[in-house]
Amino acid sequence: xxxxxxxxxxxxxxxxxxxxxxxxxxxxxxxxxxxxxxxxxxxxxxxxxxxxxxxxxxxxxxxxxxxxxxxxxxxxxxxxxxxxxxxxxxxxxxxxxxxxxxxxxxxxxxxxxxxxxxxxxxxxxxxxxxxxxxxxxxxxxxxxxxxxxxxxxxxxxxxxxxxxxxxxxxxxxxxxxxxxxxxxxxxxxxxxxxxxxxxxxxxxxxxxxxxxxxxxxxxxxxxxxxxxxxxxxxxxxxxxxxxxxxxxxxxxxxxxxxxxxxxxxxxxxxxxxxxxxxxxxxxxxxxxxxxxxxxxxxxxxxxxxxxxxxx
Numbered sequence: 001x002x003x004x005x006x007x008x009x010x011x012x013x014x015x016x017x018x019x020x021x022x023x024x025x026x027x028x029x030x031x032x033x034x035x036x037x038x039x040x041x042x043x044x045x046x047x048x049x050x051x052x053x054x055x056x057x058x059x060x061x062x063x064x065x066x067x068x069x070x071x072x073x074x075x076x077x078x079x080x081x082x083x084x085x086x087x088x089x090x091x092x093x094x095x096x097x098x099x100x101x102x103x104x105x106x107x108x109x110x111x112x113x114x115x116x117x118x119x120x121x122x123x124x125x126x127x128x129x130x131x132x133x134x135x136x137x138x139x140x141x142x143x144x145x146x147x148x149x150x151x152x153x154x155x156x157x158x159x160x161x162x163x164x165x166x167x168x169x170x171x172x173x174x175x176x177x178x179x180x181x182x183x184x185x186x187x188x189x190x191x192x193x194x195x196x197x198x199x200x201x202x203x204x205x206x207x208x209x210x211x212x213x214x215x216x217x218x219x220x221x222x223x224x225x226x227x228x229x230x231x232x233x234x235x236x237x238x239x240x241x242x243x244x245x246x247x248x249x250x251x252x253x254x255x256x257x258x259x260x261x262x263x264x265x266x267x268x269x270x271x272x273x274x275x276x277x278x279x280x281x282x283x284x285x286x287x288x289x290x291x292x293x294x295x296x297x298x299x300x301x302x303x304x305x306x307x308x309x310x311x
Contacts, residue, residue, distance in 0.1 A: 001079060001080045001082075001083075001084045001085065001086065001087055002085065002086050002087075003076060003086075003087045003089060004086060004087070004088045004089070005088075005089050005090075006088075006089075006090055006091065009086065009088055009113060009114075012045070012046055012114065013045060013116075014045050014114050014115065014116030014117075015040075015045060015046055015047070015048045015086065015113060015114060015115050015116060015117075016036060016039050016040035016043055016045050016046070016047050016048070016115075016116065016117040016119065017036075017047070017048040017049070017050055017088075017109070017113070017115045017117070017118055017119070018032060018033070018036050018048075018049055018050070018118070018119040018120070018121065018151070019049075019050040019051070019109075019118070019124070019126065020049075020050075020051060020121055020124060021051060021052055021055060021056070022049065022051050022075060022079065023055075023066075023068060023069045023070055023075070023163045024069035024070055024078075024163045024166055024182055025070065025075060025078035025079055025081075025082070025182075026069075026161055026162075026163065026166060026181050026182050026183065027154070027156065027161050027181055027182070027183055028154040028161040028162065030082060030183065031152075031154040032119070032121055032122075032151050032154070033047075033049065033079075033082045033084060034082075035119065035151055035152060036049075036084075036119050036151075037082075037083060037084070039117060039119060039149065040085070040117075043116070043117060045116060045117070046085035046086055047084050047085045047086070048084065048085060048086035048087070048088055048113075048115075049079060049084055049086070049087050049088070050088045050090065050109075050113070051075070051079075051087065051088070051089055051090070052089070052090050052091070052092045053072055053089050053090070053091050053092070054072075054091070054092060055068070055092075055215075056092045056097065058215075059092050059093060059094060059097065060094070060097055065214075065215050066215055067167055067215065067216075067217045068213065068215045068216050068217065069163060069166060069167065069182070069186065069216075069217065071189075071212075071213050071216065072089070074187075074189075076089075078184070088113065096108075099127065100127050100132070101125075101126055101127025101131075101132040101136060101137060101140060102127070102132070102136075102140040103127075104126060104127055105118070105137065105140045105141055105144065105146065105148075106140065106143075106144045109146065110141075110144045110145070110146050111144075115146060116145075116146060116147065117146070117147045117148075117149065118137070118141060118146055118147070118148045118149070119149050119150075119151050120134060120137060120148060120149065120150050120151060121151050122150065122151050122152070122153040122154070134148075134150050159180075159181070161181050165181065166178050166181050166182060166186075167217055169181065170186060170217050170219045170220070170275075171217065171219065171220055172220055173219055173220035173221075173222050173278045173281075174278065175219060175224065175275040175276065175277065175278055176276075176277060176278070178275075179275075179276075185227070185274040185275055185276055186217075186219070186274070186275050187272055187273060187274040187275065188209070188211050188216055188218070188255075188272070188273055188275075189211070189212055189213075189270065189271070189272040190209040190210050190211040190212050190255075190270075190271060191209070191210055191212065191268060191269065191270055191271065192207045192208065192209060192230075192266055192267050192268060192269050192270075192271050193208050193209075193210050193267070193268075194208070194267060204238075204258045204292075204295050204299070205258065205263075206240070206256035206257060206258045207230075207256060207257050207259065207266060207267075207271060208254060208255070208256045209255045209256065209257065209271060209273070210255075211255070218241060218253075218255070219241065219275060220241070220278075221241050221242045221243075221253070221281065221282045222240075222241060222242065222278060222279070222280060222281045222282055223238065223239070223240050223278075223279040223280050223281075223282070223298050223302075224238075224239045224240075224241070224275055224276070224277065224278055224279060225237075225238065225239075225276045225277040225279055225301070225302040225305045225306050226238070226239045226257065226273040226274055226275055226276055227273070227274040227276060227306065227309075228257055228259050228271065228272070228273055228274075229271070229272040229273075229274070230259070230266055230269055230270070230271045230272075231264075231266065231269060235259045235260065235261075235262055236259070236260040236261070236302065236303060236306045237257045237258065237259050237260065237273060237302070238257065238258045238260065238279075238295075238298055238299055238302040239255065239256070239257040239258075239273055239275075240254075240255070240256050240257070240258075240282075241253065241254075241255050241282075242254070242282035243282075257271075257273055258295075258299070260299065260302070260303060276305065276306060276309050277302075277305045277306075277309075279298055279301055279302060279305075280298065
């Protein structure tokens with residue numbers, strides 16, 4: 001997949017493209033992209049996804065926090081797995097937001113990007129105020145020599161597949177359900193900072209994580225089985241999100257991971273955790289000894305559950 005920024009794209013005879021933010025690159029997005037590739041192959045043209053470097057609402061509403069499933073780099077990594085020919089990343093701007101759907105189709109998609117066929121997501125709308133619908137898109141496309149097609153709806157049994165639905169799953173701690181909708185485990189990347197080192201005293205040393213992108217969703221408070229990627233290696237991990245009620249450290253939420261069978265100093269390193277399974281909620285224990293016993297039980301659960309995912 002060739003990634004192009006803005007409207008600076010390699011010269012082609014034209015593109016078969018679709019447009020959207022594609023947060024998560026989930027099963028519904030992949031279904032759309034598969035259809036896009038089939039149409040492109042039938043027309044003998046390359047396939048392209050047109051997306052944006054930042055969530056459009058962050059440009060229009062600077063105080064808006066989008067609760068992202070992917071950073072831009074993560075999104076590009078997932079799009080790479082779909083077999084697309086091109087991904088065109090545009091910077092959303094105030095000026096762009098003021099374009100009508102007709103102007104966007106004519107001036108941007110046709111004249112600048114040379115889109116010959118546009119595949120519209122089943123319920124997708126664009127343009128200033130999003131007042132136009134598919135029939136208008138078809139007419140605007142025909143006027144400038146572009147074929148506009150509506151994508152097939154993605155149908156999954158008794159399941160809603162959308163970025164919003166996945167966010168809800170994560171915020172409820174349902175990481176396994178989120179994995180099914182995404183087609184891969186949700187992950188967070190951050191850097192390791194110094195902590196209180198209480199875990200080390202209990203025999204469960206933890207790496208405290210500060211997430212790199214503050215707009216990424218943090219799953220529900222609790223204990224999780226995770227895969228940990230650090231220093232180019234993959235390890236089993238027991239991750240905790242919460243305010244450590246047993247230690248009475250206030251209401252500040254921390255994220256820390258105990259890496260199983262690991263004893264190296266990795267402070268200041270980059271770390272990625274991929275959420276595999278929700279183990280339990282966060283509880284206040286009567287003593288540190290009781291907390292220690294629970295952590296030992298949690299560690300056994302995490303070890304066994306990750307063994308299953310490794311097979």
